[in-house]
Structures are given as C-alpha cells and as structure tokens.
Amino acid sequence: MIYVKDLHKYFGKLEVLKGIDCHIGKGECVCVIGASGSGKSTFLRCLNLLETPTKGEIIIGGTNLMDKNLDVDDLRKRVGMVFQHFNLFPHLTILENVTLAPIRHKMYSEKEAREKAMELLNRVGVGDKADNYPAQLSGGQKQRVAIARSLALSPEVMLFDEPTSALDPEMVGEVLEVMKQLAQEGMTMVVVTHEMGFAKEVADRVLFMDGGVILEEGTPEQIFDHPKEDRTKEFLSKVL
Ligand code: ADP
Ligand code: MG
Numbered sequence: 001m002i003y004v005k006d007l008h009k010y011f012g013k014l015e016v017l018k019g020i021d022c023h024i025g026k027g028e029c030v031c032v033i034g035a036s037g038s039g040k041s042t043f044l045r046c047l048n049l050l051e052t053p054t055k056g057e058i059i060i061g062g063t064n065l066m067d068k069n070l071d072v073d074d075l076r077k078r079v080g081m082v083f084q085h086f087n088l089f090p091h092l093t094i095l096e097n098v099t100l101a102p103i104r105h106k107m108y109s110e111k112e113a114r115e116k117a118m119e120l121l122n123r124v125g126v127g128d129k130a131d132n133y134p135a136q137l138s139g140g141q142k143q144r145v146a147i148a149r150s151l152a153l154s155p156e157v158m159l160f161d162e163p164t165s166a167l168d169p170e171m172v173g174e175v176l177e178v179m180k181q182l183a184q185e186g187m188t189m190v191v192v193t194h195e196m197g198f199a200k201e202v203a204d205r206v207l208f209m210d211g212g213v214i215l216e217e218g219t220p221e222q223i224f225d226h227p228k229e230d231r232t233k234e235f236l237s238k239v240l
Helices: 040-046 072-078 094-104 110-123 139-151 169-184 196-202 220-225 230-239
Strands: 002-011 014-024 029-034 055-060 079-082 157-161 188-192 205-210 213-218
Touching (some): 002 040, 014 213, 029 040, 029 230, 072 079, 079 139, 094 110, 094 139, 110 139, 139 157, 139 169, 169 188, 169 196, 196 220, 205 220, 205 230, 213 220, 220 230
Parallel strands (some): 029 188, 029 205, 079 157, 157 188
Antiparallel strands (some): 002 014, 002 055, 205 213
C-alpha cells in the first residue's frame, strides 16, 4: 500500500530525512518511534505531501506522489491525517465538522453525508455531541471527532502524528481505544507515538527513527524486547 524508496528531505541546507526506505502492506499498523527531532513528523507529512520530498520515491495505493500531474486534493482524501492538535473548525458543530469535506468534495448528498457522519460519530463514541461545538467537548472527545472527520472521506491510509500527546492523561486511553479498533478493522495505519504500550499491543511493526533514517525496524517484540542497535536501547531505556 505504501512504498518509500530513498526519501530525502532538506529544509534549506538542513537534511532532515537522509534516505528512508519502507514498505507498508495493506491493513498493516506501523508505529514510528524515536527521539524528538529525528524526523518522524517530516516523514509522515511527506506521505500526504504536507511536505514536498526533496528526492526519492513514494508510491501510495499505486499513485506516484512525485508525479507532477498528481491531484493533491484527491491524495489527501485517500491519505487521512490526524494531528496532535485536533484542528476542528470552532464555528461549526461537530456534525458539520465531519460533513464539511465530503459535501464539498461532492462525495455524498448532504443527507447521505449526515448519515455517514452520524454513523462514524457513534462509532467513536461521540454521537450524542453531534450538535455541540468543539469548545463544549473534552480533548479526548475532540480528538475522536477529528478521527471521525478523517474517516468520513473513506481514506485508504490513516496517518497519526502523536494523536494523544496534547491530551490530559485520563483521556489518552479513549483515543487509543478508537485507534486500536480501527487497526483491528484492517485500516492501513502509520502512527507516530510515544505510547509504547499501544505500539507493543497494536503495531504489526515498529520503526525506530534516529537522525533522519530508520535505524531499526521489526515486530514490537523484536524492537522492545530484543533491540539490536545501541541507539534503540538507549532511547527505550529513557521511555520505558
Ligand atoms: P520529530 O517529529 O521526530 O520530532 P521533525 O520531523 O518535526 O522531528 O523535525 C526534524 C528536524 O527538522 C528538526 O531538526 C526540526 O527542527 C526540523 N524541521 C522540521 N520542520 C521544519 C521546517 N518547516 N523548517 C525547518 N526545519 C524544520
Ligand atoms: Mg513530531
């Protein structure tokens, strides 16, 4: 589903991604871990062209992201992203937040978009908040709405960039639970996270990023219980 070859990204003279290679299969849940500044967000953002790769190849669901004629809007529909900060529209209700893009993209009629949105809001456990505004929700509820909003576009791939890092601790679990369910339903997911428990339990594969490369990758068992690289061991000793 995702094929990345020799991906490089410079910001000016600063080389932030120094040759990333990875293949992610359909239905896989891959967690990306690593120290702050190692390039995790930049890597994720390249996968839906929020950042323009400097060099290399990215193919997602058969679409070459380096193709000059690529329809970026269409790509972003197919590759959903959930951020640390939920970025809900404050002046729209929860329901309107979720129906906005599908209606704008003419994917559904307004009635169908509302039905699909309600189904998704119920699935993430905030159906009763449909007519409320974001300010009336807790952080955990807002993040679950943000996930529903992404899912409303029926993406093939979901990217998560530290989706629970901005949440109060008691709200982390409810968001991870929704993500776990999504993974179990077979969504292809790439999740940058500091939640090692989630990575251990839910990830099919874990990538450890260090200094702009994937230094080590493997099953959660391989990475957490038998890390090979000293840098991986050092990182894990700080976070576990
Ligand atoms: P991580 O998500 O692992 O913390 P990032 O991908 O956010 O790492 O950042 C990697 C490096 O790239 C950092 O040194 C950061 O300062 C730099 N960086 C990220 N975005 C930009 C940008 N838009 N302009 C310049 N430098 C950036
Ligand atoms: Mg980051």
